[in-house]
Amino acid sequence: GQNIDQPTEMTATEGAIVQINCTYQTSGFNGLFWYQQHAGEAPTFLSYNVLDGLEEKGRFSSFLSRSKGYSYLLLKELQMKDSASYLCAVRDLQTGANNLFFGTGTRLTVIP
Amino acid sequence: ETGVTQSPTHLIKTRGQQVTLRCSSQSGHNTVSWYQQALGQGPQFIFQYYREEENGRGNFPPRFSGLQFPNYSSELNVNALELDDSALYLCASSSPGQGVRETQYFGPGTRLLVL
Numbered sequence: 001g002q003n004i005d006q007p008t009e010m011t012a013t014e015g016a017i018v019q020i021n022c023t024y025q026t027s028g029f030n031g032l033f034w035y036q037q038h039a040g041e042a043p044t045f046l047s048y049n050v051l052d053g054l055e056e057k058g059r060f061s062s063f064l065s066r067s068k069g070y071s072y073l074l075l076k077e078l079q080m081k082d083s084a085s086y087l088c089a090v091r092d093l094q095t096g097a098n099n100l101f102f103g104t105g106t107r108l109t110v111i112p
Numbered sequence: 113e114t115g116v117t118q119s120p121t122h123l124i125k126t127r128g129q130q131v132t133l134r135c136s137s138q139s140g141h142n143t144v145s146w147y148q149q150a151l152g153q154g155p156q157f158i159f160q161y162y163r164e165e166e167n168g169r170g171n172f173p174p175r176f177s178g179l180q181f182p183n184y185s186s187e188l189n190v191n192a193l194e195l196d197d198s199a200l201y202l203c204a205s206s207s208p209g210q211g212v213r214e215t216q217y218f219g220p221g222t223r224l225l226v227l
Contacts, residue, residue, distance in 0.1 A: 004154075019124070033215070033216075035218075041220065042202060042213060042218040042219060042220050042221050043155065043202070043218045043220075044218070045215055045216075045218075048179065048213065048215060050213075087154050087155075089154070091214075098143070098160070098206070098208065098214055099157040099160050099168055100145075100146055100147075100155075100204075100216060101155030101157065101184075102147075102155045102156070103154050104152070104153055104154045105153075105154050
């Protein structure tokens with residue numbers, strides 16, 4: 001089976017840096033994704049890691065360690081609009097489909 | 113905007129009824145995946161369609177069924193609705209042609225309420 005853990009809630013200050021961690025267990029790992037989801041809206045793709053290391057994309061960076069089953073999403077220069085849920089998802093080939101298994105999400109609140 | 117569209121946006125049904133939700137994939141994408149997202153939870157994989165065939169299924173009962181059409185649009189059908197089926201239903205499209213970088217892009221979702 002699959003298991004994905006991430007903190008339920010986090011709070012950070014505007015302009016600061018925040019790191020959202022994700023640990024996972026899966027048998028058919030084929031990549032890790034981060035999505036942002038504002039309340040009542042659909043998830044929006046942020047980043048993707050399939051190899052170990054850091055992927056940087058503007059204010060957002062994502063890191064992966066496959067041997068540790070660990071990833072984090074780093075958000076720099078936080079803005080109020082970054083208040084949202086951040087979903088960690090693992091692509092797993094076990095079902096035969098290239099589908100995603102999601103964690104429950106981390107609700108980030110950015111305060112002034 | 114991802115180019116993935118879903119209809120309807122909201123729907124209210126009563127227990128025991130049947131519902132059909134629709135999804136149009138992003139241009140160039142031939143794979144559609146459906147997810148159920150309960151309040152406060154992450155999306156859960158229902159099934160995926162590729163070239164009009166079911167290409168994998170999550171842990172959902174057979175009363176959840178689907179179709180994909182030649183233009184790659186898709187339907188999700190749920191029979192004998194239960195109260196626990198109340199959720200946001202998300203459709204995501206992707207293209208296997210992207211190889212290992214295949215990314216799923218989500219539509220705005222259909223919010224279903226079962227009374």
